[in-house]
Amino acid sequence: MAALGGRRRASAAALLAVATLLVCLAGPAMAAGNKTGQVTVFWGRNKDEGTLREACDTGLYTMVIMSFLDVYGPNGKYHLDLSGHPIAGIGDDIKHCQFVGVPVSLSIGGFGSGYSLPSRQAALDIFDYLWNAFFGGSKPGVHRPFGDAWLDGVDLFLEHGTAADRYDVLALELAKHNIRGGPGKPLHLTATPRCGFPPAGYLKRALDTGIFERVHVRIYDDADCEAYWHLAWDKWTAAYPATRFYVGMTASEMTHGWVHPKNVYYDVAPSVQKADNYGGFMIWDRYSDKLSNYTSMVKGYA
Incomplete structure (x- = not known):
């Protein structure tokens, strides 16, 4: 016994x-029971990253954001910077991406100093330009760089601004006109801020409209964020419960705040997925990702 x-x-x-x-x-x-498998990537920052079509055909990404429309404002001038990518053919690539189920958005702003929206009229003017240059409009004198291709969304990547900037007016105008990136496709209105919370006033005013579908919170390239991004993430997701939040990570090991894939598995993914409005991962950027295969290593954790 x-x-x-x-x-x-x-x-x-x-x-x-x-x-x-x-x-x-x-x-x-x-x-991490709240997995979505959604991965957004920024494209257009290096000519050697390959074409937009190639990015979409990797099967790694569920959305691509082209960057940047980096000049706009009250002077009526606009500039699209895609780092030397030939514009010819991008329209066909956009249509191809959409055909294989990968929506393509355009990010406005960026790291330069050539943009501002200091008045309601300036915001209405850029809406008019976006509508006619990249969506369903056709206005004499407004060049359509991608021909008849319709984009799927607009992203705000704002590194500077003032209290006078009216991104809220732009956001509301986009929503009011119910712009669609083609038949039956609702506009993806997104923002890609640094992780510090609260956001700068000019962005907060826009986000407070409550109409943003997604926010990509960048937890890289910010020394103040590295130790406290968990707390910031909790504040972001609590402040805008109707918005989907994506954790923004860099694919380059050389960038401050790079997260080792092992730590994505053990820390980042289970932490961010506790939020009911977790949306997925955002990867900066396609060129670095092509070199490092970062998304290939972390996509399964999204």
């Missing part, structure tokens, strides 16, 4: 050890 009891205790101990091991192995994945 003693031998039988010993065998039972040993068997129970073995089962407990196996169960404990399984919990340890599956811990992050179990905590």
Whole structure:
């Protein structure tokens, strides 16, 4: 009997050890029960990243954001900077991406200093330009760089601004006109801020409209954010519960705030996926991703 009891205790101990091991192995994945598989990438920052079509055909991304329309404002001048990519053919690439189920948006702003929206009229003017240059409009004198291709959305990537900037007017105008990136496709209105919370007033005023579908919170390239991004993420997701939040990571190991894929699995993914309005990952950028295969390593955790 003693031998039988010993065998039972040993068997129970073995089962407990196996169960404990399984919990340890599956811990992050179990905590990350809110997976979406959504991965957005920024394209247009390096000519050597390959074409837009190639990016869409990797199967890695569920949205591509072209960057940037980096000059706009009250002077009526506009400039599209795609880092030397030939514009000819991009319209066909956009249509191809949409055909394979990858929407394509345009990000406005960027790292330069040539943009502002200091008045309601300036915001209405850029709406008019966007509508006629990249969406369904056709206005004499407004060049359509991508021909008859319709984009799927507009992203705000704002590195500077003032309290006078009226991005809220632009956002509301986009929503009011119900712009669609083609038949039956609703506009994807997104923003890509640094992770510090609260956001700068000019962006906060826009986000407070409550009409943004997605926000990509950048947790890289910001020394103040590195240690506190978890707290900032919780504040972002709580402040805008109707908006989907994507955690923005860099694919370049040389960029400050790069997260090792192992730490995406053990820390980033299970942390961000606790939020009910978690949306996915945002990767900066296609060129770095092509070199490092970062998305290939982390996509399964999204």
